[in-house]
Amino acid sequence: MLIKTDPAIIAGYLEDASGYTEGCATQVVIPETEAEIAEYLNAASQRREAITISGGRTGVTAGCVPQNGSILSLERFDQLGNIEKTPDGGSILAQSAVRLDTLKATALAARLLYGPDPTERTGTLGGNVATNASGGQCFKYGTTREHVLGLTMILSTGEKLRLERGQSLCKNNILRFPLDSGRNIECQRPQLPTLKVDKNAAGYYSTPEMDALDLLIGMDGTLGVITEIKLKLLPAPAGIFSLVIFFPTQAAALECAGQIRNSSQGNQPIAGIAPASLEFMDIHSLNLLKPNFSTIPAVGQAALLIEQEHTLESEGQALSHWFDYCTDLNVPENLIWFAQTEKDRERIRAFRHALPEVVNTIVRQRKFRKVGTDMAVPESEFPGMFEVYAQGLNASGLEYLIFGHIGECHLHVNVLPKTQAEFDQAKAMYLNFAQQAVQRGGTVSAEHGIGKIKHDFFQLMVGAHGFQEIARVKRCFDPALILNRNNIFPEHFLGALI
Amino acid sequence: MNIVVFIKQVVATTNVKLDPETGTMIRDGVECILNPFDEYAVEEALRIKEKMGGKVTVVTMGPPQAKEIIRKTIGMGVDEGILISDRALAGSDTWATAYTLSQVLKKIGDYQLVITGKQAVDGDTAQVGPEVAACEGLPMIAWVRKIEEISETSIRAERLMEDGYDVLESPLPALISVVKEINEPRLESLRGKMKAKKYEPKVWGVADMPGFDVAQVGLKGSPTKVFKTFTPKRQYKGEMIAGDAAQAAATLVGKIKEMNIV
Ligand SMILES: Cc1cc2nc3c(=O)[nH]c(=O)nc-3n(C[C@H](O)[C@H](O)[C@H](O)COP(=O)(O)OP(=O)(O)OC[C@H]3O[C@@H](n4cnc5c(N)ncnc54)[C@H](O)[C@@H]3O)c2cc1C
Ligand SMILES: Cc1cc2nc3c(=O)[nH]c(=O)nc-3n(C[C@H](O)[C@H](O)[C@H](O)COP(=O)(O)OP(=O)(O)OC[C@H]3O[C@@H](n4cnc5c(N)ncnc54)[C@H](O)[C@@H]3O)c2cc1C
Numbered sequence: 001m002l003i004k005t006d007p008a009i010i011a012g013y014l015e016d017a018s019g020y021t022e023g024c025a026t027q028v029v030i031p032e033t034e035a036e037i038a039e040y041l042n043a044a045s046q047r048r049e050a051i052t053i054s055g056g057r058t059g060v061t062a063g064c065v066p067q068n069g070s071i072l073s074l075e076r077f078d079q080l081g082n083i084e085k086t087p088d089g090g091s092i093l094a095q096s097a098v099r100l101d102t103l104k105a106t107a108l109a110a111r112l113l114y115g116p117d118p119t120e121r122t123g124t125l126g127g128n129v130a131t132n133a134s135g136g137q138c139f140k141y142g143t144t145r146e147h148v149l150g151l152t153m154i155l156s157t158g159e160k161l162r163l164e165r166g167q168s169l170c171k172n173n174i175l176r177f178p179l180d181s182g183r184n185i186e187c188q189r190p191q192l193p194t195l196k197v198d199k200n201a202a203g204y205y206s207t208p209e210m211d212a213l214d215l216l217i218g219m220d221g222t223l224g225v226i227t228e229i230k231l232k233l234l235p236a237p238a239g240i241f242s243l244v245i246f247f248p249t250q251a252a253a254l255e256c257a258g259q260i261r262n263s264s265q266g267n268q269p270i271a272g273i274a275p276a277s278l279e280f281m282d283i284h285s286l287n288l289l290k291p292n293f294s295t296i297p298a299v300g301q302a303a304l305l306i307e308q309e310h311t312l313e314s315e316g317q318a319l320s321h322w323f324d325y326c327t328d329l330n331v332p333e334n335l336i337w338f339a340q341t342e343k344d345r346e347r348i349r350a351f352r353h354a355l356p357e358v359v360n361t362i363v364r365q366r367k368f369r370k371v372g373t374d375m376a377v378p379e380s381e382f383p384g385m386f387e388v389y390a391q392g393l394n395a396s397g398l399e400y401l402i403f404g405h406i407g408e409c410h411l412h413v414n415v416l417p418k419t420q421a422e423f424d425q426a427k428a429m430y431l432n433f434a435q436q437a438v439q440r441g442g443t444v445s446a447e448h449g450i451g452k453i454k455h456d457f458f459q460l461m462v463g464a465h466g467f468q469e470i471a472r473v474k475r476c477f478d479p480a481l482i483l484n485r486n487n488i489f490p491e492h493f494l495g496a497l498i
Numbered sequence: 499m500n501i502v503v504f505i506k507q508v509v510a511t512t513n514v515k516l517d518p519e520t521g522t523m524i525r526d527g528v529e530c531i532l533n534p535f536d537e538y539a540v541e542e543a544l545r546i547k548e549k550m551g552g553k554v555t556v557v558t559m560g561p562p563q564a565k566e567i568i569r570k571t572i573g574m575g576v577d578e579g580i581l582i583s584d585r586a587l588a589g590s591d592t593w594a595t596a597y598t599l600s601q602v603l604k605k606i607g608d609y610q611l612v613i614t615g616k617q618a619v620d621g622d623t624a625q626v627g628p629e630v631a632a633c634e635g636l637p638m639i640a641w642v643r644k645i646e647e648i649s650e651t652s653i654r655a656e657r658l659m660e661d662g663y664d665v666l667e668s669p670l671p672a673l674i675s676v677v678k679e680i681n682e683p684r685l686e687s688l689r690g691k692m693k694a695k696k697y698e699p700k701v702w703g704v705a706d707m708p709g710f711d712v713a714q715v716g717l718k719g720s721p722t723k724v725f726k727t728f729t730p731k732r733q734y735k736g737e738m739i740a741g742d743a744a745q746a747a748a749t750l751v752g753k754i755k756e757m758n759i760v
Contacts, residue, residue: 316695
């Protein structure tokens, strides 16, 4: 185990992609085995030393940023096991610091697919599981949760928990977790309001019939240190192509997104229209990208980004279905980008990935944190929610952009403040948006999690009672209350570390 | 304006794997792509056509698999593709390749502009374009980064130089080679892709080109003789400099001074 106390080295662990700058820690602990983690956490529990778990530090909510105590970095847990093939795909064991891009590439080399595709490929699988990350293809493949078959976690007591999907189901609201010490953790599932959306990264997962494993996915490092994950792999599609369709009006883009969503769900099927991902960019997003992508059509007021999979046999059909659909939409050919070769698809991926990066660059220059929403609402509420965004933003006079996962009714509104006054104004507007989303049965965070910077929004969803419920469950796993304090809810709900 | 673009199929360089024993490239299962510089050539041809009308024809000399890059350009909007494929051409060097392509131009006859990439990213010689121009007695502008003006009878273009650029004017027909600064190539279009999927390029062998002199091509016709190929041995070993940042930097500066680099 390595322990680093050089401030220059520690500094490298005090930031993620949130722009949060108040990180502080006394040392970085870099264990190499589960036994070292167990021993260190056990001793830290005795000392009441706060521990913050560090993965790839690509998070956007300062979850991995410590405010005091020690950093526990999993960087040495980077081994990827062998793929076990099954008739319907396969599975693989990965240590928690394996990067998403490594797993994706390894799976693909065996003609298998790891479904989740968060835009940031350098994040770790431990971080992905801790935040229940999701990406564009969540439209078809769901969130990280649906792909976790089991995991190993070290508790702050030093005990080890190994759980497989299906091994422990919630009964009479009781969740049961067998530990290697022979002891069981038994706790009532957190009583939290029921959501009307599937995509959610805010707070603990809780439903009456839940698998105990699902409590550990999306827990933002508050319950234990994930060391190893068993993940599901699916057969890779024979082929896939990307389309970017530019629309002369935003309304046309929104209407088309609704049609594609309906078609994919089988409500009003349009022949062949069932993409793996369906994303949106508004005019402000396109304008930000124009300096780097000169071929963005000038008349485009909004764009949809689509990925369609196909089999070897269905390729020709898939192409002509989309061609027919675009013809029906009346979109002229010069407003469609098409990419099928790996090289061309990479250009579209770069186009998509450039947006958050351009935003982050502006934010760094201006030195004011962006105000970025991450809300999803039920489909029936989506048009109304979009209206709320549009009206609020246009009336505000602030610089903003809207983009994201329109397939799942999950858009990101980013406001880019230039002054403190603008920042405060944006925060107030965000709170209003969050209230609206919650009233509509939605979530205040569909994929980024709550971390340290979204407590007040989360409180809108679950109230102080919800915080107490989450704190209650945390106590069952982390009785010394040392792990990832201040993530998900304010630490005063735990009491001080003594 | 009728434009001919020469294109070459190359291995996607990001995927090149070497056989650790022989040091040669492993070609099995490697993705082949359109030479990146030729994508700019095709894009420029399409832009000229969009402005002036006419026809864009791509030509590649290579094995039957090279039809794939022709289809790729058809998807971008190219009108016609010709594959030059013949056993007699196997083993051709750049000169033999250029001779062949010049014979293709003779057969096509009605063209005003020929565009090639600056170089192929595998062979890397940047010889084929100039050699074709020499064979055909065409004026040539190399390394074009911008076409300032073009008419049916003349072209004015900026040639990229190390310390700036030259502006050159030439009558047409002429041959130009292009650099990546010239444009941002388009992607295939959906309609183009559907057309490309069904597209069968013309295939010409040497017999299809009247007056073709087979003695000029193939291994025998190639003036270049390869005596030996080998992977160069690394001459220097890396060295790790220990110590904290300040110490290590000081050691490094000392070493650089010792070597008289600065
Ligand atoms: C440009 C950009 C694009 C992004 N796009 C997406 C996207 O499309 N979808 C999406 O969901 N997210 C996205 N993100 C956010 C981020 O990539 C994800 O949240 C990711 O899951 C974080 O992984 P990480 O390894 O970097 O975790 P970190 O940032 O290191 O940590 C995140 C949280 O997980 C905890 N944690 C990390 N490892 C462990 C472990 N082994 N055990 C227990 N807890 C742990 C940390 O303590 C922290 O609370 C994006 C970020 C950027 C910068
Ligand atoms: C002795 C010898 C034997 C060889 N044997 C073979 C062999 O058996 N098989 C083999 O594949 N290669 C062989 N080569 C390599 C081959 O000659 C070169 O790859 C080819 O001449 C192109 O040269 P280059 O790659 O340097 O292209 P460059 O001169 O760098 O290319 C410049 C431009 O010319 C055009 N161009 C280049 N090549 C072609 C082409 N084939 N068709 C259409 N346009 C083109 C493109 O527009 C390109 O951007 C051999 C070379 C030598 C010296």
